[in-house]
Amino acid sequence: MSRTLDDFKASHDPKTIITRLEAELREARNQLGLEDAIREVVGTATLRIADAKPPSWTLSTHSDKTGSPGVPTLFLSDLHWGERVVASQIGGVNEYSLAIARKRLAHTVQTAVHLLRILSPEMRYPGIVVALGGDGISGNIHDELQATNELNTMPTVLDLYDHLVAAIKLLADTFGAVFVPCVSGNHGRDTRKIWAKDRHHTSFDWLLYQFLTKHFSADKRVTFLIPDAPDALYRIYNTRYTLTHGDQFKAGDSIIGPLGPLSRGNQKKLARSQAVGQDYDVLLAGHWHTYIHLARLIVNGSLKGMDEYAWSQNYGFEPPMQALWITHPRYGITYRMPVLCETPSKPRAVEWVSAARAS
Secondary structure, three states: OOOOHHHHHHHOOHHHHHHHHHHHHHHHHHHHHHHHHHHHHOOOOOOOOOOOOOOHHHOOOHHHHOOOOOEEEEEEOOOOEOOOEOHHHHOOOOOEOHHHHHHHHHHHHHHHHHHHHHHOOOOOOOOEEEEEOOOOEOOOOOHHHHHHOOOOHHHHHHHHHHHHHHHHHHHHHHHOOEEEEEOOOOOOEOOOOOOOOOOHHHEHHHHHHHHHHHHOOOOOOEEEEOOOOOOEEEEEOOEEEEEEOOOOOOOOEOOOEOHHHHHHHHHHHHHHHHHOOOOOOEEEEOOOOOOEEOOOEEEOOOOOOOOHHHHHOOOOOOOOEEEEEEEEOOOEEEEEOOEEOOOOOOOOOOOOOOOOOOO
16 A cells, blocks of 8 residues: 555644653663563572673682682583483484483583593682583474473473572582573573574573572572673683574574584684774684684583484484583683583493503
């Protein structure tokens, strides 16, 4: 239908414009009020991104004088809690369920502590960073997940909450301080497609993080960073990190894997960030279920491991693993220690000359 001159004049009338803007302002205020109400319900109304800062122990260089190796980071992402992987459907190379997920998460945290104790028997760490990179739950984003998930979304969130509380408490008891930057993934969403607007507030990952924040609100050893944006920016000593889930990077395949899209995406994100004064040194990403540790890019593995989709697409096999590394105040990232999420199977005998044979 074509617009008449009177329609054009009416739409550009100052009173009409003011009325429309007032309505839009009321809608925006109502949306902000809803977000504040959610925060109030879970007890985190005062936790704003502008007020959230990394704890001082991640910035102080005092550890450089005390013989500390630096600050460790345990990257937890792509847990896919609640999903089931049937071994017989992928050649018997992996299996996944709630019971297995619980064991793997506990094994991951305990192994990370064990490895860090090997590096520093006196545990001279000022604290530990636990980066939560999204896709904590499997979610119902695909018909096949709705049909095969072990639990529906909300019971899954509550189950994962219990086990993350135990994990964070163990790390707080062991290291004395825990800093937890958080971003949402794509599997925890309650929308048909991932939203660019209000991404976190349509995600059960975000809700889980709010529950965790409420639980540890009286524990001064634990600090959370939960931005409204899809990226979390923080600094450990002089190394600047950007944590993102990684679903924004596209077009990988079974040959090049995620390296191509992640490298291109990192360059684009870095250029954008530099333009607005948000430069970073290292990008952290999950989503791709493939462990990669480069100088400026760390991509996490998964707790779930190989599944039916990856098997059908002929993706490379990788055991369930999560990233662990040390940030030193003077040398930046030093030790890199990928953590296997379960005890590996006994290695095959090696017939050629070997310096040491596994028992």
